[in-house]
Amino acid sequence: xxxxxxxxxxxxxxxxxxxxxxxxxxxxxxxxxxxxxxxxxxxxxxxxxxxxxxxxxxxxxxxxxxxxxxxxxxxxxxxxxxxxxxxxxxxxxxxxxxxxxxxxxxxxxxxxxxxxxxxxxxxxxxxxxxxxxxxxxxxxxxxxxxxxxxxxxxxxxxxxxxxxxxxxxxxxxxxxxxxxxxxxxxxxxxxxxxxxxxxxxxxxxxxxxxxxxxxxxxxx
Amino acid sequence: xxxxxxxxxxxxxxxxxxxxxxxxxxxxxxxxxxxxxxxxxxxxxxxxxxxxxxxxxxxxxxxxxxxxxxxxxxxxxxxxxxxxxxxxxxxxxxxxxxxxxxxxxxxxxxxxxxxxxxxxxxxxxxxxxxxxxxxxxxxxxxxxxxxxxxxxxxxxxxxxxxxxxxxxxxxxxxxxxxxxxxxxxxxxxxxxxxxxxxxxxxxxxxxxxxxxxxxxxxxx
Amino acid sequence: xxxxxxxxxxxxxxxxxxxxxxxxxxxxxxxxxxxxxxxxxxxxxxxxxxxxxxxxxxxxxxxxxxxxxxxxxxxxxxxxxxxxxxxxxxxxxxxxxxxxxxxxxxxxxxxxxxxxxxxxxxxxxxxxxxxxxxxxxxxxxxxxxxxxxxxxxxxxxxxxxxxxxxxxxxxxxxxxxxxxxxxxxxxxxxxxxxxxxxxxxxxxxxxxxxxxxxxxxxxx
Amino acid sequence: xxxxxxxxxxxxxxxxxxxxxxxxxxxxxxxxxxxxxxxxxxxxxxxxxxxxxxxxxxxxxxxxxxxxxxxxxxxxxxxxxxxxxxxxxxxxxxxxxxxxxxxxxxxxxxxxxxxxxxxxxxxxxxxxxxxxxxxxxxxxxxxxxxxxxxxxxxxxxxxxxxxxxxxxxxxxxxxxxxxxxxxxxxxxxxxxxxxxxxxxxxxxxxxxxxxxxxxxxxxx
Numbered sequence: 065x066x067x068x069x070x071x072x073x074x075x076x077x078x079x080x081x082x083x084x085x086x087x088x089x090x091x092x093x094x095x096x097x098x099x100x101x102x103x104x105x106x107x108x109x110x111x112x113x114x115x116x117x118x119x120x121x122x123x124x125x126x127x128x129x130x131x132x133x134x135x136x137x138x139x140x141x142x143x144x145x146x147x148x149x150x151x152x153x154x155x156x157x158x159x160x161x162x163x164x165x166x167x168x169x170x171x172x173x174x175x176x177x178x179x180x181x182x183x184x185x186x187x188x189x190x191x192x193x194x195x196x197x198x199x200x201x202x203x204x205x206x207x208x209x210x211x212x213x214x215x216x217x218x219x220x221x222x223x224x225x226x227x228x229x230x231x232x233x234x235x236x237x238x239x240x241x242x243x244x245x246x247x248x249x250x251x252x253x254x255x256x257x258x259x260x261x262x263x264x265x266x267x268x269x270x271x272x273x274x275x276x277x278x279x280x281x282x283x284x
Numbered sequence: 285x286x287x288x289x290x291x292x293x294x295x296x297x298x299x300x301x302x303x304x305x306x307x308x309x310x311x312x313x314x315x316x317x318x319x320x321x322x323x324x325x326x327x328x329x330x331x332x333x334x335x336x337x338x339x340x341x342x343x344x345x346x347x348x349x350x351x352x353x354x355x356x357x358x359x360x361x362x363x364x365x366x367x368x369x370x371x372x373x374x375x376x377x378x379x380x381x382x383x384x385x386x387x388x389x390x391x392x393x394x395x396x397x398x399x400x401x402x403x404x405x406x407x408x409x410x411x412x413x414x415x416x417x418x419x420x421x422x423x424x425x426x427x428x429x430x431x432x433x434x435x436x437x438x439x440x441x442x443x444x445x446x447x448x449x450x451x452x453x454x455x456x457x458x459x460x461x462x463x464x465x466x467x468x469x470x471x472x473x474x475x476x477x478x479x480x481x482x483x484x485x486x487x488x489x490x491x492x493x494x495x496x497x498x499x500x501x502x503x504x
Numbered sequence: 505x506x507x508x509x510x511x512x513x514x515x516x517x518x519x520x521x522x523x524x525x526x527x528x529x530x531x532x533x534x535x536x537x538x539x540x541x542x543x544x545x546x547x548x549x550x551x552x553x554x555x556x557x558x559x560x561x562x563x564x565x566x567x568x569x570x571x572x573x574x575x576x577x578x579x580x581x582x583x584x585x586x587x588x589x590x591x592x593x594x595x596x597x598x599x600x601x602x603x604x605x606x607x608x609x610x611x612x613x614x615x616x617x618x619x620x621x622x623x624x625x626x627x628x629x630x631x632x633x634x635x636x637x638x639x640x641x642x643x644x645x646x647x648x649x650x651x652x653x654x655x656x657x658x659x660x661x662x663x664x665x666x667x668x669x670x671x672x673x674x675x676x677x678x679x680x681x682x683x684x685x686x687x688x689x690x691x692x693x694x695x696x697x698x699x700x701x702x703x704x705x706x707x708x709x710x711x712x713x714x715x716x717x718x719x720x721x722x723x724x
Numbered sequence: 725x726x727x728x729x730x731x732x733x734x735x736x737x738x739x740x741x742x743x744x745x746x747x748x749x750x751x752x753x754x755x756x757x758x759x760x761x762x763x764x765x766x767x768x769x770x771x772x773x774x775x776x777x778x779x780x781x782x783x784x785x786x787x788x789x790x791x792x793x794x795x796x797x798x799x800x801x802x803x804x805x806x807x808x809x810x811x812x813x814x815x816x817x818x819x820x821x822x823x824x825x826x827x828x829x830x831x832x833x834x835x836x837x838x839x840x841x842x843x844x845x846x847x848x849x850x851x852x853x854x855x856x857x858x859x860x861x862x863x864x865x866x867x868x869x870x871x872x873x874x875x876x877x878x879x880x881x882x883x884x885x886x887x888x889x890x891x892x893x894x895x896x897x898x899x900x901x902x903x904x905x906x907x908x909x910x911x912x913x914x915x916x917x918x919x920x921x922x923x924x925x926x927x928x929x930x931x932x933x934x935x936x937x938x939x940x941x942x943x944x
Binding site for chain 4: 603606607608611612613637691695
């Protein structure tokens, strides 16, 4: 089988979507680029999270065509493929309909940066992408156009849900977890008044520090 | 015992109601039609979810009368029976008081279709059925009249909770899980403003695609 | 040790408070009257839910004085004792600070009966008791005066939390679970508008039916 | 290794942050002063909660400099160190971005004391500290200046999250758990109206009683 290690990583990371309550039933998906190949590993379509195994994962080329796998690829495969074709620095993509982030998406409203954790992780607001129908390149285009030149590894597709990108699938999953976390906290803050904005130079300082200092280099 | 396989399926699916936090204490129930018979398997009344076993499930005829079982059938059995009598294409029925869906039901308000996942799964809004008292055919009638000719496999019975139908008990459970998921997300979206409507032709396109393309045919 | 069976029941029922997220840290407690004795078994004070064993439970007389146990009894023991002294039909008492019910309590507002499940279980609104300080009979008096002649087995002590009573500790725990469940659903319903009231004669009909028909008699 | 017992305590208490949903991904941290030494044990930076072991914990001096450990210390180490230098009675410090408390923090709003459990545990409102950037002594100073002379063991750092202190790491973790619990309940109470204030002399009475009577002395 093609790249067992990537299959295992992608399989295991789906469990994080469940653990953090980002997905219901079979919704949501994680993919990762196969190192050194024009391929990526992604979740099969409509299969329950309990039944996911490394072997059940499917491999697609960068056009989103199935290369190896017993199942049809995720119905969001075209969007993942578009991102890998147009953003060579991206090696992982995640999609969820997590509750609070999707609520901002339903209103077509960006999440304002009013938490230091958002400044750290997203470097500012989490932006909104266009309404786009599934089945062609529209979702992928919406992701790439919105995130290109933006600090945030997450965006809210209008009326739809969250897409996140990263240097690895793990980084993209982290962005999906943190996106829902800040979407919820800012929602709750806004329910009873107006959160205090963080000044832009403070956001810049926090983002720069977090990206360059935080964490264990050996664990990146 | 009558149809062990259906007993096992119905028993196992009750665990999904617990896993997705759709039920408290002994509330909620799942039933499935026994293939080729005028019978269905349903949860016993007032028994805790921890104590459910395939053997504890009860079998009723389509009048809701107990045919086999050590326990009294669920107090909602008459409603399930009414649905099976009047909707021959339905093989599974689920009932919950899940929080967000029941909150829409308490206001007698349909959940508007402002998420692509709702368009996929429900094909539009999730409708409201009448206020109806337990104990006769009123709930069953309310379900059948509201869902007949409607795309949605779920409805909100006013001041009461959710009923869902499906080609199998698993499909009805999925509809109950997704109903609460979208009820919550649309609630959260509405708390801070007005969600953007999705145009009807987009809803139609999404619904058609999801019903015909999504998932693994072998897993339906 | 006095009445091992009651110790085991009371110990086991505390796990339900944890399972339904009704308690944080060491808050909350369950007690049950020892059959045929002027005694009751209650949780020790300030002991973590993980460390509770049947042996760690303490036995008090109906004045709330410790009769048997290695630990000091719950700081709410006086309230439990007062209830047992004044309501001979009550054999179980539960106290929690569950989130949604305590929020209604903080506003001193009864939970209106706008769900059929509330009519079933509580027979109407869930009432509010007075503000009362811990340490004497004030909380116990507030419970007894508010619940005497009321259908509801639950009340909200103002600025404090929930007390529930029952014919057994299990029944009181069920009331505590259902109280939080309906407190949350009615809260959510009210956030986006006004729930539809249920007519009094319908509430009466539902309450009467549920108290007399529902469940397995052998499991009461 | 330096003080295995403190390493084990600090490691184990991190699991409570997960259990009570106070943290997402690698956010949050617990530390405890090493008895009789000018040292404290703290979580390593950017390591997942699943991978935490007593051995992975790091030991720092009161300047926040690494003394022993294979990992870099938490990025919040300077704040913990500042507290230990300036509050000799404090032996445990906890930091989280728990949702409801952080929402109050995003608005820069203290949590008013409208629950008897808040009077017990916090002795009044939970105060707000200044906006402060990570990387120097500003957060530590904000904590010490806000909590000095205040009954509350918790504060909300503006736009950031929660810091709590205690006579032990366990006491600080308890304060973090209870802080989120009351932040959530008061938030929910405020969503539908105005909670009833508790008179100051009642708050004083409750606080005094809880600090001096509650719990098992042998378990403090």
